[in-house]
Amino acid sequence: xxxxxxxxxxxxxxxxxxxxxxxxxxxxxxxxxxxxxxxxxxxxxxxxxxxxxxxxxxxxxxxxxxxxxxxxxxxxxxxxxxxxxxxxxxxxxxxxxxxxxxxxxxxxxxxxx
Amino acid sequence: xxxxxxxxxxxxxxxxxxxxxxxxxxxxxxxxxxxxxxxxxxxxxxxxxxxxxxxxxxxxxxxxxxxxxxxxxxxxxxxxxxxxxxxxxxxxxxxxxxxxxxxxxxxxxxxxx
Numbered sequence: 001x002x003x004x005x006x007x008x009x010x011x012x013x014x015x016x017x018x019x020x021x022x023x024x025x026x027x028x029x030x031x032x033x034x035x036x037x038x039x040x041x042x043x044x045x046x047x048x049x050x051x052x053x054x055x056x057x058x059x060x061x062x063x064x065x066x067x068x069x070x071x072x073x074x075x076x077x078x079x080x081x082x083x084x085x086x087x088x089x090x091x092x093x094x095x096x097x098x099x100x101x102x103x104x105x106x107x108x109x110x111x112x113x
Numbered sequence: 114x115x116x117x118x119x120x121x122x123x124x125x126x127x128x129x130x131x132x133x134x135x136x137x138x139x140x141x142x143x144x145x146x147x148x149x150x151x152x153x154x155x156x157x158x159x160x161x162x163x164x165x166x167x168x169x170x171x172x173x174x175x176x177x178x179x180x181x182x183x184x185x186x187x188x189x190x191x192x193x194x195x196x197x198x199x200x201x202x203x204x205x206x207x208x209x210x211x212x213x214x215x216x217x218x219x220x221x222x223x224x225x226x
Contacts, residue, residue: 004155032213043116044204044217051213089156098144098208100169101215103156 002026004092006104013080014112020076021107023090027071031096035064035075036089038106044089047075080111115139117218119205125224131193134221138187138207144168145188146208146215147180151201159203162188163210174199195225 005024013019025033032051036044048057053068061078077084087108091101118137126132138145147159158172164185173180177196182188192199202220 034215036217041122041219041222043219046214046216049213091156098163098210098212100146100158100161100172101148101156102158103148105153105155 002029002092002094002102004090004102004104006088006090006107008107009105010108010110012110012112015080015082017080017111018076018078019080019109020074021088021109023073023075023104025071025073025090025092027069029095030068030071031093031099033066033073034091034093034101035073036091038087038089039085040087047088075107077109080109082111082113085109085111117205117207117216119203119218119221121221122219123222123224125226126195128197128225129194131191132195132223134190134192134203134205134223136188136190136205136207136218138205139209139216141209142207142216143185143210144208145182146206147188147190148204148206149201150204150220151198156204159190192223195223197225199223200225 035047038044050066055066063076066073087106089106091103093099120135145162150156161169162182179191204220206215206217208215
């Protein structure tokens with residue numbers, strides 16, 4: 001059974017602070033790791049898809065790293081802004097191909113102006 | 114390109130009533146998925162269609178849930194009769210065969226009272 005864990009569950013930071021959170025997954029039978037940004041009543045927005053050990057990806061002030069050998073991924077936000085407030089979800093597919101995703105519970109980020 | 118569209122965005126029904134949710138995937142996406150997020154918990158997989166065929170329905174909670182995708186285009190998810198524990202946000206996602214990446218709709222928030 002594939003379990004995806006995220007920590008912390010919620011996070012409050014001041015505007016301008018940098019922050020990071022973790023996604024953990026089994027290191028065996030790994031296929032890919034997806035990060036999404038989700039605001040209530042909106043579609044989860046795809047941030048990154050990562051597949052290779054050591055992958056690092058960046059999108060503006062947000063970046064992510066992947067360690068498949070130890071089973072974790074970090075998401076970093078540099079210089080947090082109020083508009084970064086959202087729930088950040090990570091997910092991993094059960095198998096290769098277009099198989100369904102298994103999600104973590106998410107990290108709810110609140111950036112205080 | 115139009116995204117994944119879900120209708121309605123909100124639905125409030127009484128216990129014992131029937132509700133039908135609709136998802137229109139991105140045109141050309143053979144894969145269509147239904148997920149559900151109950152408050153405070155992770156997004157959980159319900160069902161996967163490939164074109165009009167049910168590829169995996171292992172996540173469907175019980176026989177009160179019926180999903181269809183006639184003609185391999187849009188899909189419906191019917192809950193009959195609805196129970197209180199069915200409340201949550203129902204997401205639909207679609208993906209193109211052979212490509213990594215899933216596009217989500219904005220969800221239907223179902224409240225059963």
